[in-house]
Structures are given as C-alpha cells and as structure tokens.
Amino acid sequence: MAIKEELQKQLIDELVVESLEGLDAFDHEILVLETGEQTADTWNNAFRIIHTIKGSSGCVGFGKVESVAHVGESLLAVLRDGSLTPDSNTFSSLLRYSDALREMMRSIGQDGVEGSADHSQLVSDIQALHSGLTGAKHGNPAFGFFDEEPKAPEALSDTPMDAPTAAPLAATTADKEDTNASHPAGSQAPKGSISDSAIRVDVSQIDRLMNLVGELVLARNQIVQSTGQDADPAHVAAVQRVNLITSELQQSVMKTRMQPIGNVWSKFPRIIRDLCHELGKDVALVMEGNETELDRTIIEAIKDPMTHIIRNSIDHGIEHPEQRVADGKPAQGRLSLRAFHEGGQVNIEISDDGHGIDVGRVLQKAIQRGVVTQEQAARMSQREMLALVFLPGVSTADEVTNVSGRGVGMDVVRTNIEKIGGNVDLHSEQGKGTTIRIKIPLTLAIIPALVVTCGDDRYAIPAASLVELVRIEGDQVDKSVEHIHDAPVYRLRGNLLPLVHLAKELELTALRHEEEAMFLVVLQAEGRQFGLVVDGINDTEEIVVKPLGKEMKGLSVYAGATIMGDGKVALILDVLGLARRAMLLDEGSRQSAKDRDGIKAPDADNETRSLLVARVGANRIAIPVSCIARLEEIPAGKIEHAGKLEVIQYRGRIMTVVRLASVLGIPDGASPAESADSERLLALVVCALETSNLGVIVDAIEDIVEERIQIEIREGQRGILGSAVVQQRVTDLLDIKELARMAA
Secondary structure, eight states: OHHHHHHHHHHHHHHHHHHHHHHHHHHHHHHHHHTTOOOHHHHHHHHHHHHHHHHHHHHTTOHHHHHHHHHHHHHHHHHHTTSSOOOHHHHHHHHHHHHHHHHHHHHHHHHSSOOSOOOHHHHHHHHHHHTTOGGGGGSOGGGTOSSSOOOOOOOOOSSOTTSSOOOOSSOOHHHHHHHHHTSOTTOOOOOOOHHHHOOOOOHHHHHHHHHHHHHHHHHHHHHHHHOOTTSOHHHHHHHHHHHHHHHHHHHHHHHHTEEETHHHHTTHHHHHHHHHHHHTOOEEEEEEOTTOEEEHHHHHHHHHHHHHHHHHIIIIISOOHHHHHHTTSOSSEEEEEEEEEETTEEEEEEEEOSOOOOHHHHHHHHHHTTSSOHHHHHTOOHHHHHHGGGSTTOOOOSSOOSSSOSSOSHHHHHHHHHHTTOEEEEEEETTTEEEEEEEEESOSSEEEEEEEEETTEEEEEEGGGEEEEEEEOGGGHHHHEEEETTEEEEEETTEEEEEEEHHHHTTOOOOOOTTSOEEEEEEEETTEEEEEEESEEEEEEEEEOBOOOGGGTTOTTEEEEEEOTTSOEEEEEOHHHHHHHTTOSSTTTTOOGGGTTOOOSOOTTOOEEEEEEEEETTEEEEEEGGGEEEEEEEEGGGOEEETTEEEEEETTEEEEEEEHHHHHTOOOOOOHHHHHOTTOEEEEEEEEOSSSEEEEEESEEEEEEEEEOOOEEOOSOTTEEEEEEETTEEEEEEOHHHHHHHHO
C-alpha cells in the first residue's frame, strides 16, 4: 500500500508541475492572441494545454479541476474553429479562468486537495461566452468582465467568487514570514508547493552532468590508487573525503536519470486493447512492480523489445475465448508483467496463460527455413529448441498478417536486449503458458566491474555476469582440469564447468607458468556458467563505460572501454560474446567427429575415450559420450506400447526405448513394488542415431569419465562390444548400433 501511495504522490506532483508550466504558457498564448495575431497554431496550443490538464486531472481523480477545465476547453474549441470572434472581455475571462485553474493546482501541490473556492459563477460566465451572449460583459465584477484593458492576472482565493477582492498571486518574502509567524507551534504552517521545489531540466543537460560525474569518478580512482598507505594522514583523510563525496554525487546524479518502468508499461493497455479488438480475443493485463526504476537510456532501449513480446503473447500465445472454454480455461486470458530488482539488475517477466509453444512445430519451421539440419535437431535440448524462436525467419504463425508471421520480432528482442548488456530467457509449458524473463542492468554509464589481467593487459568484467571466483593451486591444476572432446572442464562441486582461456580466445600470450596457481572467473551467459581462465585477479571497482570506436565495433568480445586509475585504458569484456566465440552456447559444437559412430575396435595407440558410466543391476556399462544426445528422467507410466515395442512421446516424436537389463538378460535390481509403481522415475539415456533417437533405460547414471582404455572384444553377446577396465573396475561397453537393430 505504501508503494502505491508513493506512486500516486509522484503522479500528482508531476501533474502539478506540468499544469503550472502549461498555464504559464497558456497565459502567453492568450496575450499573443489579444494583440491580434490570432493564428490557428496559437489557438491550437492554448486548446491542447487545457485539454491535457483536463485529461490528466481526471485520471488521478481531481473531478473539480476536470469540470472547470472542460468548460474552458469548450470555449476554446469554438474560438479555434472561428465560430466565435473574441473580444477583450473574452481574453480577460480566459486569463481569469487560467488563474482559477492555477489556484486549484497550487492547492493540490500544497495540501493534496483542490481547494474550497466556488467557481460556479466563473463556469456560468464562460458558458455564456461559449453561447455568444454579449451580456456577459456586464457580469460580476469579481471576474473583471469590463470593457477595459485586462489587469495583471490575480489568483482566486478560497473565499466565495463574488468577494470584492482576490488574494494576490504570490506573497513577498516578508509577507510569508509574517504569515508563518502568525501560526503557533503545532498548528508544521502553510506547506510549500511542489512547484516551488521542482524544476524541469533538459535531458541533454542531465546527460552532460552524468558525463562530467563519470570523469570525476575516473579522477577519483586515480587519486585513490596513487595514495599509498604511508602517505601523510591529512592527505589520506582528504582523499577519503573526496572519495565519499564523489560516490554520493555519483548516486545523486544517477538518481536523476532513473525513471519508473511504469512509464514504458503505460502504453501497453492501449496496445492490448487494440490487438484484442483486431484478433477477437479477451485479455486482462496485470502489472506488478510499476515503480521499479531504470536508467532512462535503458527505458528507451526496452520499449520496442517489450512491445514485440506483448504482441506475440496476444497473437501466438493466448487462445480465442471459445478455444479457452473448450480447454477448460476461463474465457478471458491473462497477461502478466512483473518487474523487480535482484543482484544489481532489473528482472522483467512477461507471462501468459495461453497454450504455450509447440517446440515440435518450431523445430519443423526451423528445419524448413534451413536454420538447423535434421542431424542438429536430433541432438537439441528442449531449451535449445525454444531458443530457435529468437532466430530470424522462424515463426509459428500459419499466415502473414499485419500483426505477425514474417519471422521478425523475437530476433530483434534478443539483439536489442543484448546490446544493453542484458539477456533473455524463455520458458514454455504446452497447454499452460509461456514466460519470458529479461535481465538488464540498472544503468550503462557507471557499473561495478571485476578487473583481471591477461598477458600484459587488464580487462574489466561487468559484475552483473560474475558468479564466483576460484583459485586452483599449481600442483592441483593437472588433477582438477579434465578434458572432454579436447575441451577443458573443471569439476566444481560435482558439476562439470567448461573452461575458456582468455589468452587463447584473444590470441594473447599467457603469463601463467605451470607451477603457478590458476585463476577461474565463473561467469554466466544465457543461464549457462563457464569458467574464464585469467592470469590474475585484481579487484572490483566502479568503472565508467566508454563506447568503442567504429574500428572496433565488429569485435563481439568487447562491450566497451574504461580508463583505469593509472590513466591507462582497459577493455570491457562482453561475456555473452565471449561465450559465443568459444562455442559454449551451441550444444555439441565441440564434439569430435572421429567418435560419431561410437567405439570401434582398439587401435594400437589405445586412444583416450569419453564414456558415460551407468549401472544395470550389479553390472557396470559404458556408453560413448559422442553417441549421447541427452540424459533424462521419466516416470515409468510414460512408457507406452506400439506393437511389440516400448515407446515414449519425446519432443513431438515417438521414440523407441530399450530396457537394458531386459535386453542383456540382467536383473534390474528393482523390487516388485517398485516395478509396479507408475510414478517411479527411470534413468533414460537418449542416444543419437543417424535418422532417429533411441532411449536406453538404466538403473542409475554414475559418472562421466575420460580414460585411455584397452577393449577386449567379446563374441557371442549381442549389444555388447567388449569389456574394458574403467575406473579400475571391469565395465561392459555397449554397441549402440547393434542395440538399435535388436530393438527394431
């Protein structure tokens, strides 16, 4: 409730400031018109000012202002189109009318109410002018309706409008002091108006001020770095004071650039209404976190991406009312917008309760468009299939309309969000709906960053992408770092973390020697973590982001540059671009072609193999990692029958499954009660064949190992290629192709 009240107060404050500015402009336009320069544009300007005050006041519940503004708007309308010729009385009345609105706005700014003044006579006289009744000139003298030169505008008091005098527009300083003195303590005296405490500044001035603060931050960093611990205490104290003041100034200036995300969301109700009318749908919009603030440059950058997402949710996601009712849903769909701060970033969630994304259809469209091949599609995960909607040319629409269907929009979303250092994540469940999560930085001007070294250079990594730091002692590097398909990985708390050597990706000469410790910066890109190997880790500090020159715009691994405390330039790494350059975001991109067909007869050199080790009953079996597409867990009840085959519905297709214990004649170790439980989870290894997938059910998955093995060929048992010693234990190696033939 406190948040809503604060937001309401902000809206009212903005209304007061803008209305008072508008009324000053209105007075100017009326005075210009009275000189005889009665152009259409001038009348239009005056009309628009009153129209805006009327509409804005009505939106926040000030009905008195709205009704008074309405009668003046009606008079201005006939004056604008030439239906009524104004005279001096008309202009005097309009100026008095402006004073009445001004007084009400000041009352709102001071006390939050419109005041107690009676404006009925003013309304009556304005209506008389609207009707063209010249008798209005002999009306009430309180409004100055005389055939004489108009007097200076005077503010209307809270006394009845037929009072012989009106309060002056503003009191002098001495008058204010006397007025305040007349109020005893406890009675906290006339309040100051919001218009007295607010000014409007051109955005370019704010930007210039922000740039100057950025330069000040750089200078502060240089001073702090050059001040050693053995410096004069008075000098150290002065530097600390400068450091504190600079930080406070930076926060204050950044605050002036912050705007609530509700400024972007305010246009969505209209967009949704128009789309619903066009598409014959009924959608309710729910917004949460309107007050969440962002830098204005970020606000501008997310307008178009969010509009694309909203349009797609209405068009592709939410069904027609009759379809929703048939599916057991409410006829009215629901679209939810939610924004919140987390970890120094802003999270935005756009959720709908529609039918979700048909990943099979997306995959089919992607194959038709040539975005992916059949072989690539067979190895894709659910996440990667969903991510295809962000590629150009991929659309699930049946036909091209003025709303969608051309395969553009979602690729623009991802591109624009990533340009500002954000990322987009998509989650969809068929029949239940889709959620798109956007993570973006609060600001682009000054950000916290981790400074690292590689070779002879320093690099800055935005703290928003940082997960943790890991140090591996020199004598532990060889034991800790493993290789899968020639790609280095590090086992971090049981999970395999892909490693990227910064020196290798940037084609630099690394300075780390074998006996020295290895430093890993664990980063996150598109929800996936990887370890960046650097030569050294310095510290975190506030950096000022400087744009790259046009010569470096094409380098995807850099997001900008900054000036360090010693005056030297450091490049800011683009974590997402770095991950893509290292091919970490494409599943199977590092697979070795030589293992595509599985394990063959042993060679003379006993080459190293990457194996998945699983357990079937009391036996250990191994499957080549190169043959594996995915590891899954499925309920036993999901298994169906097609003829004599056991099958499951897997990603829009029918996939044959093989119970390895049954095929090999091995007891699976499950009790009768467990075997009869349809909810029991089964470990499923999805193996990629040339034209399809095969599901292999095992009792448990134990490990992934990289070992140099000697295979002893076994004759007479189909599905088993041979045996080898893996992790010092005898292990059977599966022949996946033969196993598939046995299942068929």
